[in-house]
Amino acid sequence: MEKAQRRTRILVSKRLYQIVARRIARMIEENSGKPDWRLPSERELAEELQVSRTVVREAVIALEMRGIVEVRGRAGIIVLPTRFSQIGFDAIDTDIGPGPFELLEARLAVESGAAYLAAQRATNYDIMELEECIARMQQEKDAPLLSEKGDRDFHMTIAGMTGNAIIFSMVEALWAQRDASRMWKKLHEHIHAESVRPLWIGDHHAVVAALRMRNPEAAQKAMAHHIANVINELLQADERGRFASDVK
Numbered sequence: 001m002e003k004a005q006r007r008t009r010i011l012v013s014k015r016l017y018q019i020v021a022r023r024i025a026r027m028i029e030e031n032s033g034k035p036d037w038r039l040p041s042e043r044e045l046a047e048e049l050q051v052s053r054t055v056v057r058e059a060v061i062a063l064e065m066r067g068i069v070e071v072r073g074r075a076g077i078i079v080l081p082t083r084f085s086q087i088g089f090d091a092i093d094t095d096i097g098p099g100p101f102e103l104l105e106a107r108l109a110v111e112s113g114a115a116y117l118a119a120q121r122a123t124n125y126d127i128m129e130l131e132e133c134i135a136r137m138q139q140e141k142d143a144p145l146l147s148e149k150g151d152r153d154f155h156m157t158i159a160g161m162t163g164n165a166i167i168f169s170m171v172e173a174l175w176a177q178r179d180a181s182r183m184w185k186k187l188h189e190h191i192h193a194e195s196v197r198p199l200w201i202g203d204h205h206a207v208v209a210a211l212r213m214r215n216p217e218a219a220q221k222a223m224a225h226h227i228a229n230v231i232n233e234l235l236q237a238d239e240r241g242r243f244a245s246d247v248k
Contacts, residue, residue: 017058017099020051024059025068028079039069039077053235058099061183065096100184101231103177108227110170111155115207115223118161119216126161130154130208137201154204158211158223187234196233203229 024045031037039045042060046053060077063069070078098106118126136150152175159171178184203226210218 015099015102016051017055017062017102020049020055020059021062023049024063028068039079041076054101054231055099057187057235058101058183061099061186062096065182065186096183097181098177100178100181100187100234103174103181103184104227104231104234107171107174108224108231110167110174111158111227112220112224114159114162114164114167114171115211116216116220117164117167118158119211119214119219121163122161122211122214126157127208127212129157130204130211133157134201134204134208137197137204141197151200151204158207161211199229199233200226 024039028039040048042053042056046056049056060069060071064071067080070080072078133150133154136153137148138150140148140150155171155175156168159168162168203222207219207222207226210222
């Protein structure tokens, strides 16, 4: 028990993306005197550092927020002319909360299970409520992704359908962390909303279809598929959004 608690404290005290951000920063510092040196791409960094690309993305966001790098469309990750003596590595180690993909991973685990339980307890009224949420999402097509009320209401409605107050509070806490996350906001600065919104709305329809059939396995799978799509689109659509901004 004591060993597990110690490991938990270590994980909380220094997140993986912080460790990766520090290694990337050290890489930049060690090559600062080489005029032709460029920071590798996110995929190359993931391979070199032997971590997932999502962790590298979180590390890059952290460095971008510290003014060390900037993501510039097709040019990739650009190292800014900042002196490390002014920034300091302690700033990189400062905890700015869970990374956006860490939050999504938690949502994948919790909300997929919530959908499974909700399918067993769904009422016709619940289904109508979810359909109304999707209708609001469609009406909010011009709203920034982070301010869409219909999307949040959809997921909170499913959490409520479980009839389990603990599950509801867990889902509510995850969304609250998302809303408060500076890293999440930074990630969304590059997202091209028009390219991802139709896919995500389609995912919501698939979840409702499974719930309407009262099929727990299908509901769980549909929710997991949706959140996996969000993770993938935040990686891929970010590049499309940045590329589109280069043309304007």
